[in-house]
Amino acid sequence: MDDAQRRLQSHLDEMRLEFTPDRHFVRWSASNRRHPRNWPMVRKVYDSSLIIWLDLFTTAVSTAGSSAANSAQQEFGTEPTLSIFIFVSIYLLGQGLGGIIFPPYSEAFGRKKLYIISTGLYSIFCVLVAVVPSLGRIEDMFNAKDRIWLIFLWAMVSNMGLITGPIMSTYITAALGWRWVFYVAAIVLGITTSLLFGLRESRPSLLLVREVARLRQTTGMDDLHALNPDHTPDLRTFVRLALFRPVHLFFTEPIVFMVSPYPPIYESFNFSAESASLPFLAIGIGLIAGILTRVCDNRILQNHRRDGHPLTPEHKLLGFTIGAPILAGALWWFAWTIPPHVQHLHWLVSTVALVFIGYALNEFDTVLAGYLADSYLSYAASGFAALALLRSCISAAFPLFASQMFRGLSANVAVSVLAALATLFCVVPRLFTQYGERIRARSKFAKHSLQVYHDNGVDKNGY
Template identity: 60%
Template sequence: MDSVSSGSTSKENAQFVLEEYGLEYTPDGKFVRWSVSNKKHPRNWHIPRKIYDSSLIIFLDFFTTAISTAGSSAADRAHEDFKINQTLAIFLFVSLYLLGQCAGGIIFPSFSEAFGRKRLYIISTGLYSVCCMIVGVVPSPAGAAVGRLLSGFLSAIPTIVVAGSIEDMFNSKDRIWMIFLWATVANMGMCVGPIFSTYITEHLSWQWVFHIAAIVTGVVTVFLIGIRESRPSLLLVREVERVRNETKIETLTALNPDHTPDFKSFFSLALFRPIWLLFTEPIVFMVSLISAVAFAMVYLFTEALPLVYQSMGFAKDSSNLPFIAIIIGLVSGLLTRIQDYRTINYAEEHGIVLEPEHKLTGFSIGAPMLAGGLWVFAWTIPPLIGHVHWIISAISLIFIGYALNEFDSVLAGYLADSYLSFSASGFAALALLRSLLSAAFPLFASDMFNGLGSNVAASILAGIATVFCMVPPLFKLYGKQIRARSKFARHSLRVYRENSVEKFGY
C-alpha cells in the first residue's frame, strides 16, 4: 500500500512539475505531451517568428520552382552550344530536374517527419546553390545533367516539405491563407521562370540563369540559419529531455508518433510511406492524379505557348509574356479564399465541426473553369483560327491560372486536413506523380502542337480537364466515407489530437 501511495504521490509531483514547463501527461498517464498554452509549440509561436520562417521557406519554393521552368528557355539556347537536338536538351534541363525532384520527394518528407525540417532546409539550399553553379560553369551536357538532376533532387525539400511546415505552425483557419499564399507564390514561380530566363538568355547567356540561381540560393541559405525547427513531436522530445535533466525525473517519456529507432526502421516504414499512400489511399491517388496533370500542363505550356504566340507575331523574347495572364488568374483565387474563411467563421459561430470536404469550393469552381478556359484557348489560336485577336486567348489563360491555383491550394489543403500530422507524406505522393508527369509533358509538347496542330492539341487537354469536372461532386458525396474506411487517415487524426494544442476541430 505504501509503494502504491508513494507511486501516486510521485506521479502528482511529476504532474505539478510538468505544468510549470507547459507539459502534461496523456490521459493514460504513460507519456508526456504539450499543454494547450505552451508557447514553445509551433502553433503558439509569436507572429513575427511565424512570418520570418514561413516567408523564407515559401520564397525558397518560389525561386526553385522558377528555376525548374527556367530550364526550358536555357535548353532552347544550350542545345546549339552542346550540338544536341532540342528534345535531348529539354530532357537535360527540364525533365532530369523533375525526375530528381521525384526521387527527393520519396525520401525527404518522411525524413523531415522523423528527424526534423530545419537541417534539411539549410543543407539542401546550400547544396542547391553549388549544383546551379555546376550547370553554369561546366560547359558540357554531362555537367548540365549532373547539376540539374542533383538540384532537382534537392528542390524536393521546399517543394514538398513546406506543406508539412505550414501544418506545424498554423491551425485549420490560418492554413487556408497560408496554403493559398504558398500555392500562389509557388505557381507564380512556374510562370515567372520562363519569362525571366528568356530575357536573360536573349540578352546575356543561358549560363547566367544558373549563375543568378546560385547567388540567390546561397544568400537564402544564410538566412535559413535563423529559422526554428517546427516539427512538434521532435521539439517535444527535446523539451522532455530538458525537463528530465533539470528535474531528475527519469520516468518522463515524450509522446512521439514519429519515433524511428534506427535507419533500418525508417527505410522500411517511413521512407516508402508516400508510395504506399499513392496506391492504397483512394483520396491520395485521385488528388495526386488530378493535381499532377494540371501542374504538368504548365510545364507543357513552357514549350507550347512560345510556339503559339510566335505564330501570332510575338518576338522570341516576349513570347512567354502570356504567362502573365496565368499569374493574374493565380492571384484571383483570393476571392475563393475569402469565401472559405467565411465558411469557417460561420462554422465556429454555430458550433459546426467542419469536415475537409466542406473546403472544396475552389476545386468545384476551378474544375469547370479549367475545362472552359482550355476549350476557349484551343479555338481562338492559329492555325485553324487566324482572325481572333491574341488578347482573347490570353484572357482564357486567366481562367486556366485560377483553376490551376485552386487545384493546387485546395487539394493540398484537402490532403493536409485529411492526413494532418502526416500531410507531408500525403503531399509527397502527390508530388511524386506530379514530378513524373511534369518531366514527361515538355518532351512531347512541341511534337504534339506542331504535329496535331495547336487547336487539336489544346482540345485534347481540354477534354481531359472536362473529365475532371466529375470529381468534386464525388469527393463531396463520398469523401467522408472513404476517409472513415482509411486506417491511415484514422491514425493521422489520433496522432494529431494527441499532439495538438487546439481544443476543437482540425
C-alpha cells in the same frame, strides 16, 4: 501525492507540459508557448515567408530549364527532345525522387537542418550545371482556419514561379547566355541558405522530445518519455516506417490517388522570342483572383462553427468545384482563339482565357494541398510527397512529347485535347464532395494521423 510527485507536477506546470490520460507519456499543454502553433506571429511570418519564397524560386528554376535547353542544344549540338530531357525532365524526376525521401525524413528528424542542407546543395549544383563544359512546414504552425490562407499563398506563389521562370530565363539567356540562368539561381539560393539559419525547428514531436529531455535532466527521473509517434531509433526503422510511407500512400491511399509549349503560340502573333512569354502574366491575374474563393471558404467555415457542425476537409472544396468547369471552358476558349486555324483575332482575346486558366489551376493546387493537409495533418508532408511523385513523373514526361504534339496536331487541336480531358475531369469534384468522407473513413492512415494530431497538438477542439 508524495513529495517527488508534487515536484514533478510543479516542473510540468512550469514547462507547460502534461501527462497523457494513462500517465505513460508526457505531451504538450494547450498553453505552451514553445509549441509551433503558439509561436509569435512574427516568427511564423519569417519562417513561412522563407519557405514560400524558396518554393517560388525553385519552381521558377524548374521552368527556366526549358529556355536554357533551347540555347544549350545549339551549343552542344543535341536533339531538342534530348535537351529538354536533360534540362527539364531529369530535374523533375529528381524532384519526384527527393519528394519520396525528404518529407518523411523531416517528419522523423525535423525540418530546419533539411532546409539548410538541401538549399545549400541546390545552390552548389546550380553552379555545377552552369560551369559544366558538356552534357514541401505550414501544418506545424497553423490550424485549419489559418491554413486556408497559407496554403493559398503557397500555391499562388508556387504557380507564380511557373510563370516567372520562363520569363526570367528567356531574358537572362538573351542578355547573358543560358549558363547565367543557373549562376543567378546559385547566387539567390546561396543568400537564401544563409537566411534559413534563422528558421526555428517546427516539428512538434521533435520539440517535445527535447522538452522532455530537459525535464528528465531537471527532475532526475529517467523514466519520463515524450509522446512521439515519429520515433525512429535507427536507420533501418526509418527506412521501414517513414521512407516507404509516401510510396505506401501513393499506391494504397485513394485520397492521394484522386487527388512549355505555349510561347511559340505567341510568337505566331509576331511577338519576339523574349516577349512571347509575357502574355502568360495574365495567369498571375487569375492566381490573385483566388482571394475571392478563400473569402467564401472562410465564410463557410465560420457558418459551420457558429451552427456547431463538425468541420471536415470536404467543407473546403468550393474552389475545386468551381475551378474544374472554368478550366475546361477556358481551355476551349484558348484553343480556338489562337493561330494557325484562327488568324485574325487580337492576341488579347486568347490572353483573357489565360486569366481563367490561372485561376482554375491555382484552385486545384490550393484545394488539393489543403485537402491532403486536413486529411493527414501531422503527416501531410508524406501525402504531399505521394502527390508530388505523380505530378513530377507526369511533368517530366509531358515536355518530351508536347512539342511534337503541338507541331503535329497544330496548337488548336493540341489544346483541344487538353480541353476535352479537362471537360471529363469535371466529374471529379463531385466525387470528392459526395464520397470523400467515406473514402477517408476507410483510410487507416488518415484515422491514425488524426489520432496523432489530437495527442500531440494544442488545438484540442478541432484541427
